[in-house]
Amino acid sequence: MTATDIPHTRKRGVWDRIGYEERSALVFLAPVMAVLMAVAVFPILYSFYISLFRIKLTRPNRQPFIWFENYTDLLGDHEFWMSVGRTVTFTVTSVAAIAVISLLIALLLNEQFRGRRFLSTILLIPWAIPYVANALMWKWIYDSGYGALNGVLYQLDFIDKYMVWLGDQDKTLMLIANAFVWKEVPLATILLLVTLKSIPDDLYAAARVDGATVWQRFVHVTLPAMRPGFMLVMIYETMMAIRHFDLFFVLTEGGPGSASHVLSWHIYVETFRNLSFGSGAAMSYVLALATFGLSYFFIRTLGRRM
Template sequence: MRKGLSEKKLAFILIIPAIIIIFAIVIYPLINALYQSFFDYNLAFPHLRDFYGLGNYIDVLKNGYFWQSLLNTVYFTVFSIGLELLLGFIVALVLNQEFIGKWLVRTLIIIPWAVPPVVNATVWKWIANSEYGSLNSILYTLGIIKKYRVWLSDPFWSMMLVIIADVWKYTPLVAIMFLAALQTIPDDLYEAAKIDGANPLRRIISITIPLIKPTIIVVLILRTFEAFKVFDLIFVMTRGGPAFKTTVISYFTYLETFSQLNVGRGSAIAYIIVFFMSLLSYLYIRSLKNTDNY
């Protein structure tokens, strides 16, 4: 007589807890942040809280520091991802070959990725330290530099070192993803190309790259978002210095919100970032649509 719940109802009941949690910790803060971004609200001056319309957005877009931090972010993103894709691709190609101890190398290569981000940042901060860092000591011993340099206070090198730290950590991830894609390419394609007289470089350009293009784009999207949000590296290694040269957009948002307590403006910046990211993802999706299918 007893009839069980219909499948639909059961499913609904089962996902209710998840929905409640998502609303509480995702949707609500998201909407609340949007709401706050329309107010001139500084936690240090709660009594001055006032509706400000789009004022926060206008203030931010007129702020020179905001644009510089955005530029810094783009610089970081382009360089680190470019290097990661290039190095990751090369490493994947090597790992795709047959050689003794391949399993060992494949395991070892993943280690940097397994290191917690803050640890990675601290390690690189120490490596780059001007007094006791190994970077100075190695370059000096090799005779590449004449005297110890202050890497993390150099307007150019500070950003480069942050990029290197990021590349060191995320190249393995990229390499493993590429490796997975490479293994789906059938060997007979290469054999056929070989018979047709294509050299190794030609084979990579004409077979490998087109066939792993979807993976390249997935990696690109993943890494772009991650790089755009980079925070831990900056917070630990440079705190945005020297002379603002490594202040990326997420660190800028943090400063605005938590150091200056400017909740309204901080939320506005966060939403501006969301806008930029949506734009980026739109562009990526479009470029994906133009991909030929094999």
């Protein structure tokens, strides 16, 4: 639609120049834009502004502007980098486990057999339950006194006395990762299953004619065709694992010692226990940028279709 289509002859302002389509789109999009400006764009900019001050809620009258000192302080902050390291460990372990387990389940659910519907329905249970409920459930399972994990291992004779689980520095992070994986596997499975179903049968038929074994068909047909599905799972689950907070809060509060003191927990402690909002904002800004960077990296390197 061009400007000449407009019948009236009043002096053309910006409003007329942007055309009918743009104007109606503007009306339809205005609410969502207003909401996102208020709850996403403004907060993220405001957060950057806060991060340039030394804000201690315990000293409300002295809040000096310190440029990027909160950020440069992070470089030498040993505890910060340790927590980043733990987040990386947690994320890599979880995402790898999720990818493998959900691939196995997706392969199973891709077959035709009785009870398949039942399985795919109950698979939604972990996905649906709240993270806090998931956390208290695992806290009870891992309980060193009366928990199910000890009970099962004891009754199957794998251990001869009850063991400490979450209280053991070497095991904590992996046990939390296990609880995280249990809850995230269903979604990953659904995403992989869709990709599996979209592989044309002709490919398998052709491979069979060429004399490929089951394993060869899996490696040369199934896996390459599942690339987009895997990509999606990697991106989504990495984002979820990096920012994850709920399990750490309920299961260990960063402990024992600092064994599960991950980045998201560090931000929480810095902000709401040390009441140091400036540096808390700086850290969460770093986390947000890392998240953006990672998703950009994934999209670029794995060539995602948008």
